[in-house]
Amino acid sequence: MDRTERFYKIELLLRSRGCVGFDALLDELDISPATLKRDLQYLRDRLSAPIVYDRFENGYRFEHADTHALPGARHELPGVWFSEKEIHALLTMHQLMAGLDDDGVLSRHLQPMVDKLQGMLGADESEARELMRRVKMIATARRRTPSRHFELLGSALVQRKRIWLRYFKRTDRSTSEREVSPQRLVNYRNTWYLDAWCHASEGLRRFALDAVQEARPLDTRARHVAVKDLEAELDAGYGIYSGAGSTLKWATLVFQADAAQWVANEEWHPQQKARWLDDGRYELQVPYSDPTELTMDILRHGDSVVVTGDKALATAIAARLAKAAARYA
Incomplete structure (x- = not known):
């Protein structure tokens, strides 16, 4: 544990326990008495931490600890401060992100921050592993994305550079070469997508990263598309099938009472409209342009x-149901 981590740990202990004895601090920090004395002195003199020794409690505490909950009364170290609950929340979020990260690209880049957070908590490696095992993300039908593509596309997105793609289109099983300007990375139902301006078709398109066969960066500056235009074009329709350039329609779905109790708590689309019917059924209206994914979700019920x-x-829908029933005849 380096000195900065010790400073955060000392503040965390005093804030959470109120008053902590010298020996207890030594045990938590695993340092020598001389080092602890220097740390406490540095916190007081250089970082203005209001740490005092309480003779009655035989320990160290923050002066006027009862006022720390008031606005402006709480002492914080320079830089970013995290409480113990915030650190646990960040570690939890890291574990959730790792569930979206097959090749460990995100985890690899975030690991230094995770190590720092664990140091602030004073957690050893076994404790950290135990904590991570308490968060589980179950992902089904995940389509894996090669890490080399993810890092390349992410870098091009941040640097606002164009990229060249060799892309496999599943609908007609064809392969094409495209020059695109990355606009946004999207994770949807355990699959990564790239929203980009395609210079071949002169429009916004959404590419599944697992269908990228080859990619390389270009020196050309990427075309900029405003986020509001991106959202209006690609997020208006239902699910990942935006149907860019297509006319938006509204589907009205009426769920029986047995399914309504579940569907009423689900968000199918940010702009959905819903109401309960008098007989206990549930009516849901969602916008769509391409019916592909909406059809799959309807058939699921x-x-x-x-x-x-x-x-x-x-x-x-009726044709799909009839065809499915015929296969089981």
Whole structure:
């Protein structure tokens, strides 16, 4: 544990316990008495920490500890301060991010910060492993992304540079070469996507990173697209199938009471509209342009949902159900 970590640890102990004895501080920090005395003196003299020795409690505490909860009364070390709860929350978030990170790209870059946070808590390696095991992320149907592509695309996105892609398009099983200007990285249902301006088609497109066969950076400056324009073009439709440039439609779904209790607590789209019907059913309206993903989510609920008011979508759902039933005949 370096000196900065010790300073944070001392403040954390005093703030959480109120008053801490000299021997208890030595045990927590695993340092010599001389080093602890120097640390306490440095905190007082150089960092203006209001640490005092309480003769009655035989320990160190913050002066006027009862006022620390008031605005402006709490002492903080220079730089970013984290409370113990905040450190636990950050470590939890790191574990969640690791669940989205097959090749450890994000974890590798964030590991120095994680080590620092663990040092502030005074947690040893075994304690840290135990903490991480208390957070579990279950990801199904994950499509893996090569780390070399993720790092390259992330770097180009930050540096605002164009990239060249060789991309496999699953719909017609074709391969194409494209020059694109990265705009945004998106993680959706355990899969990474790149939102980019495609200079071949002169429009915004969304690329699945696992379908990128080859990528290399270009020196050319990327074309800038405002975030509001990006959201209006790619986020208006349903799910990941934005249907860029397509007309937006609204689907009305009526769920039976057995499914309604679950669906009522779900967000299918940020702009969705919903209401309870008098007979206990639940009506959900969502915008869409490309019906691909919406169809899959509707079929997931089987006979517990009916599409109303959209003849084309209802006909497509009925055809899929009939085809599926015929396979089990």
